[in-house]
Amino acid sequence: xxxxxxxxxxxxxxxxxxxxxxxxxxxxxxxxxxxxxxxxxxxxxxxxxxxxxxxxxxxxxxxxxxxxxxxxxxxxxxxxxxxxxxxxxxxxxxxxxxxxxxxxxxxxxxxxxxxxxxxxxxxxxxxxxxxxxxxxxxxxxxxxxxxxxxxxxxxxxxxxxxxxxxxxxxxxxxxxxxxxxxxxxxxxxxxxxxxxxxxxxxxxxxxxxxxxxxxxxxxxxxxxxxxxxxxxxxxxxxxxxxxxxxxxxxxxxxxxxxxxxxxxxxxxxxxxxxxxxxxxxxxxxxxxxxxxxxxxxxxxxxxxxxxxxxxxxxxxxxxxxxxxxxxxxxxxxxxxxxxxxxxxxxxxxxxxxxxxxxxxxxxxxxxxxxxxxxxxxxxxxxxxxxxxxxxxxxxxxxxxxxxxxxxxxxxxxxxxxxxxxxxxxxxxxxxxxxxxxxxxxxxxxxxxxxxxxxxxxxxxxxxxxxxxxxxxxxxxxxxxxxxxxxxxxxxxxxxxxxxxxxxxxxxxxxxxxxxxxxxxxxxxxxxxxxxxxxxxxxxxxxxxxx
Amino acid sequence: xxxxxxxxxxxxxxxxxxxxxxxxxxxxxxxxxxxxxxxxxxxxxxxxxxxxxxxxxxxxxxxxxxxxxxxxxxxxxxxxxxxxxxxxxxxxxxxxxxxxxxxxxxxxxxxxxxxxxxxxxxxxxxxxxxxxxxxxxxxxxxxxxxxxxxxxxxxxxxxxxxxxxxxxxxxxxxxxxxxxxxxxxxxxxxxxxxxxxxxxxxxxxxxxxxxxxxxxxxxxxxxxxxxxxxxxxxxxxxxxxxxxxxxxxxxxxxxxxxxxxxxxxxxxxxxxxxxxxxxxxxxxxxxxxxxxxxxxxxxxxxxxxxxxxxxxxxxxxxxxxxxxxxxxxxxxxxxxxxxxxxxxxxxxxxxxxxxxxxxxxxxxxxxxxxxxxxxxxxxxxxxxxxxxxxxxxxxxxxxxxxxxxxxxxxxxxxxxxx
Numbered sequence: 001x002x003x004x005x006x007x008x009x010x011x012x013x014x015x016x017x018x019x020x021x022x023x024x025x026x027x028x029x030x031x032x033x034x035x036x037x038x039x040x041x042x043x044x045x046x047x048x049x050x051x052x053x054x055x056x057x058x059x060x061x062x063x064x065x066x067x068x069x070x071x072x073x074x075x076x077x078x079x080x081x082x083x084x085x086x087x088x089x090x091x092x093x094x095x096x097x098x099x100x101x102x103x104x105x106x107x108x109x110x111x112x113x114x115x116x117x118x119x120x121x122x123x124x125x126x127x128x129x130x131x132x133x134x135x136x137x138x139x140x141x142x143x144x145x146x147x148x149x150x151x152x153x154x155x156x157x158x159x160x161x162x163x164x165x166x167x168x169x170x171x172x173x174x175x176x177x178x179x180x181x182x183x184x185x186x187x188x189x190x191x192x193x194x195x196x197x198x199x200x201x202x203x204x205x206x207x208x209x210x211x212x213x214x215x216x217x218x219x220x221x222x223x224x225x226x227x228x229x230x231x232x233x234x235x236x237x238x239x240x241x242x243x244x245x246x247x248x249x250x251x252x253x254x255x256x257x258x259x260x261x262x263x264x265x266x267x268x269x270x271x272x273x274x275x276x277x278x279x280x281x282x283x284x285x286x287x288x289x290x291x292x293x294x295x296x297x298x299x300x301x302x303x304x305x306x307x308x309x310x311x312x313x314x315x316x317x318x319x320x321x322x323x324x325x326x327x328x329x330x331x332x333x334x335x336x337x338x339x340x341x342x343x344x345x346x347x348x349x350x351x352x353x354x355x356x357x358x359x360x361x362x363x364x365x366x367x368x369x370x371x372x373x374x375x376x377x378x379x380x381x382x383x384x385x386x387x388x389x390x391x392x393x394x395x396x397x398x399x400x401x402x403x404x405x406x407x408x409x410x411x412x413x414x415x416x417x418x419x420x421x422x423x424x425x426x427x428x429x430x431x432x433x434x435x436x437x438x439x440x441x442x443x444x445x446x447x448x449x450x451x452x453x454x455x456x457x458x459x460x461x462x463x464x465x466x467x468x469x470x471x472x473x474x475x476x477x478x479x480x481x482x483x484x485x486x487x488x489x490x491x492x493x494x495x496x497x498x499x500x501x502x503x504x505x506x507x508x509x510x511x512x513x514x515x516x517x518x519x520x521x522x523x524x525x526x527x528x529x530x531x532x533x534x535x536x537x538x539x540x541x542x543x544x545x546x
Numbered sequence: 547x548x549x550x551x552x553x554x555x556x557x558x559x560x561x562x563x564x565x566x567x568x569x570x571x572x573x574x575x576x577x578x579x580x581x582x583x584x585x586x587x588x589x590x591x592x593x594x595x596x597x598x599x600x601x602x603x604x605x606x607x608x609x610x611x612x613x614x615x616x617x618x619x620x621x622x623x624x625x626x627x628x629x630x631x632x633x634x635x636x637x638x639x640x641x642x643x644x645x646x647x648x649x650x651x652x653x654x655x656x657x658x659x660x661x662x663x664x665x666x667x668x669x670x671x672x673x674x675x676x677x678x679x680x681x682x683x684x685x686x687x688x689x690x691x692x693x694x695x696x697x698x699x700x701x702x703x704x705x706x707x708x709x710x711x712x713x714x715x716x717x718x719x720x721x722x723x724x725x726x727x728x729x730x731x732x733x734x735x736x737x738x739x740x741x742x743x744x745x746x747x748x749x750x751x752x753x754x755x756x757x758x759x760x761x762x763x764x765x766x767x768x769x770x771x772x773x774x775x776x777x778x779x780x781x782x783x784x785x786x787x788x789x790x791x792x793x794x795x796x797x798x799x800x801x802x803x804x805x806x807x808x809x810x811x812x813x814x815x816x817x818x819x820x821x822x823x824x825x826x827x828x829x830x831x832x833x834x835x836x837x838x839x840x841x842x843x844x845x846x847x848x849x850x851x852x853x854x855x856x857x858x859x860x861x862x863x864x865x866x867x868x869x870x871x872x873x874x875x876x877x878x879x880x881x882x883x884x885x886x887x888x889x890x891x892x893x894x895x896x897x898x899x900x901x902x903x904x905x906x907x908x909x910x911x912x913x914x915x916x917x918x919x920x921x922x923x924x925x926x927x928x929x930x931x932x933x934x935x936x937x938x939x940x941x942x943x944x945x946x947x948x949x950x951x952x953x954x955x956x957x958x959x960x961x962x963x964x
Contacts (some may be wrong), residue, residue: 108716108744109718341746413748413749470846471847486731
């Protein structure tokens with residue numbers, strides 16, 4: 001659990017900001033837009049410039065909601081009792097802006113100041129670069145790992161560190177070239193980009209291609225000694241893979257020339273890219289160093305999330321909720337972006353719940369007529385809650401925590417596939433078509449024609465006493481199911497000869513239609529498709545998928 | 547011509563206008579805070595106010611109102627935040643190629659901000675322009691909303707456009723929202739793993755309306771407003787009649803039968819339009835009969851209708867062909883049909899025995915009406931009598947058609963049942 005260290009400085013900034021906003025807004029409570037320039041200006045202010053004007057009651061020293069908060073309670077009691085009404089107004093505005101602050105802290109684009117859980121890998125890469133920079137030798141490095149494991153983020157930090165270190169140690173600061181290979185229209189353009197960086201002009205003389213030019217340059221001794229080293233970071237390296245693998249090969253071969261001045265860092269997802277696509281380098285004994293960024297484990301994910309949330313002076317997530325999120329994401333893919341996205345949508349779930357209960361309270365208060373009619377409904381909610389604050393701050397904090405049930409809703413929104421919901425809301429005849437497909441394919445064949453499926457469909461309709469639709473409507477319903485990705489229709493000149501296969505799992509269909517209760521007409525054809533073990537299978541599948 | 551006629555014409559026009567206006571239709575479905583409209587609006591407006599990037603997918607069968615709700619949300623937001631939004635629309639059918647797409651984005655950005663667009667700009671130039679514009683708009687606190695219709699078509703090929711858009715949203719400098727609209731439920735499974743990792747996995751599912759919502763929707767559409775230019779007592783009487791119709795069990799039965807094959811809102815609107823057009827202008831009120839007459843128009847079976855227009859001889863020929871197919875004769879021609887016809891006549895002593903030339907005429911009629919066709923594609927040099935043919939109508943449909951024929955000879959029905 002994080003220990004919230006000296007939060008006085010942070011609180012000073014927070015209270016200042018909320019003080020400003022409260023002053024400017026007065027009675028109205030619209031959603032104030034957080035401008036980026038505000039945030040930037042804030043960071044430049046010195047933290048101890050102004051003393052605390054107003055203590056925010058939303059504070060906690062410990063993470064558990066049950067332990068009493070002794071010291072702060074007494075002092076804030078005196079301060080807060082004297083300023084009852086401004087506190088209530090500022091409470092609402094501070095809630096709104098605190099929510100947006102939390103969401104911003106959890107956004108993927110907010111780069112954290114320190115990159116945790118990647119110290120080992122960063123050290124390796126940094127050592128490699130430092131060694132080559134010192135010896136003025138060329139070398140190549142290959143960074144690999146699943147998406148969302150912090151590769152590009154770490155490379156950015158390493159670039160910065162390397163430049164700082166080179167300046168400190170007195171070496172020549174290397175040139176930096178960062179390319180994302182998806183932006184190249186032609187794979188051999190990468191060489192012209194390198195030349196452009198070295199020589200500052202795109203046009204090269206004569207008939208030599210950029211690649212040949214580079215090769216010529218680095219096979220002879222430099223005229224001007226002491227030319228700079230260059231650090232090239234090539235992101236999404238697998239876009240350079242062509243059929244004859246020439247470009248990738250040539251790029252790495254450039255580092256093997258005796259007078260070459262590159263340090264090449266390639267980033268991609270495939271672990272065995274170096275082995276599969278660069279076999280000749282092994283024979284020349286200059287295979288690139290491979291640094292693997294493993295997928296994040298549950299503990300690493302929790303650490304990273306807490307690191308991000310530590311910048312805020314209050315607790316937003318219940319620790320069990322964070323653990324649930326980390327467990328699910330680590331079991332699924334170990335992708336940090338997904339974890340951040342799930343946390344943000346959990347906050348939105350909490351927000352929606354609070355707004356809903358606020359509007360409910362407003363509707364009941366309108367009936368009672370006891371509250372001030374002019375204030376915004378949410379403000380009324382906070383008004384009513386403010387009475388709790390002085391008595392029990394811990395209750396107030398608990399109301400705004402993201403709990404395990406919010407996190408569970410957010411997780412199911414992210415990981416659940418919409419298939420079961422869609423099947424349950426399909427019109428009757430389309431469901432019958434899916435059932436007839438399941439029944440047909442159970443006999444062993446995996447695909448059939450529309451005509452055969454129609455026969456199966458008519459059988460089911462006859463046994464369950466539902467009037468079937470004609471072949472025209474049947475084929476248009478098959479087309480609708482094809483559009484939605486439930487069936488797959490082939491091409492054919494004649495409608496009846498198009499080949500049909502099921503694209504979703506049989507057990508999904510049986511699960512969806514079993515659970516859903518409908519009038520007894522369907523019980524007859526449900527008999528065709530229901531069997532007992534399906535429920536267990538589907539539940540098992542849910543467990544496996546995390 | 548009664549006194550009510552001008553009012554009833556006006557009422558008819560009003561109803562028809564409503565049925566063609568998606569904004570009007572989807573308003574009542576969007577009122578609850580749980581609806582897709584409010585969720586989408588909350589997401590986009592919080593992205594605008596908090597200056598963060600987001601991406602979302604709208605999924606649902608065709609005609610369930612995804613684009614309509616999106617237009618409603620965008621319209622409302624453009625009113626609320628007039629200068630801080632710009633919307634870029636792309637369609638997967640037109641712009642799935644990366645070059646086309648980037649060019650279109652650059653063109654729309656130029657139009658929004660009154661810049662000159664050059665058609666000669668290369669792919670590189672256009673993508674640099676897009677990144678620069680994203681950065682500038684981020685600094686100026688303007689949000690760009692990218693709407694990608696037919697999202698699953700953008701996921702073909704190398705997915706470069708999706709990657710560059712979603713990657714641009716990972717940086718702090720840009721302020722954008724990417725909204726994908728697709729009818730495929732597994733649209734996000736089609737994405738490459740890099741692109742899927744950058745996509746924020748929010749999905750809004752557009753499901754067909756449930757029974758209560760349907761009831762509310764029907765009342766909302768078909769009730770005349772009190773404050774329009776129509777005479778008040780006429781409107782009151784009209785609405786009273788509508789309420790009665792909606793509560794009637796038979797009406798519910800009709801709607802259920804209709805929606806059994808396709809329950810999207812669009813499909814329902816088509817039915818209502820037809821029913822409303824049958825409104826009796828004399829009385830000026832809708833009745834249950836209008837809905838009943840509209841129903842068969844949507845449940846047409848063209849081949850059965852063709853059978854109804856056939857002559858008895860043509861029916862004989864069809865039954866003969868069916869018998870030949872059942873006997874496993876895979877290719878047969880007119881001559882074999884005539885043999886079968888003769889054998890039926892011999893065994894059952896029917897009175898309908900016609901000469902060969904008359905039968906050939908009937909055969910050609912069937913060919914023209916596409917109830918049968920030739921199975922070979924060449925062979926125009928051969929005579930009609932020698933080319934192999936096959937039935938284009940299934941046995942079930944044929945049987946059905948014979949049963950509903952006005953004066954079908956019993957012998958044919960007996961032959962079909964064998």
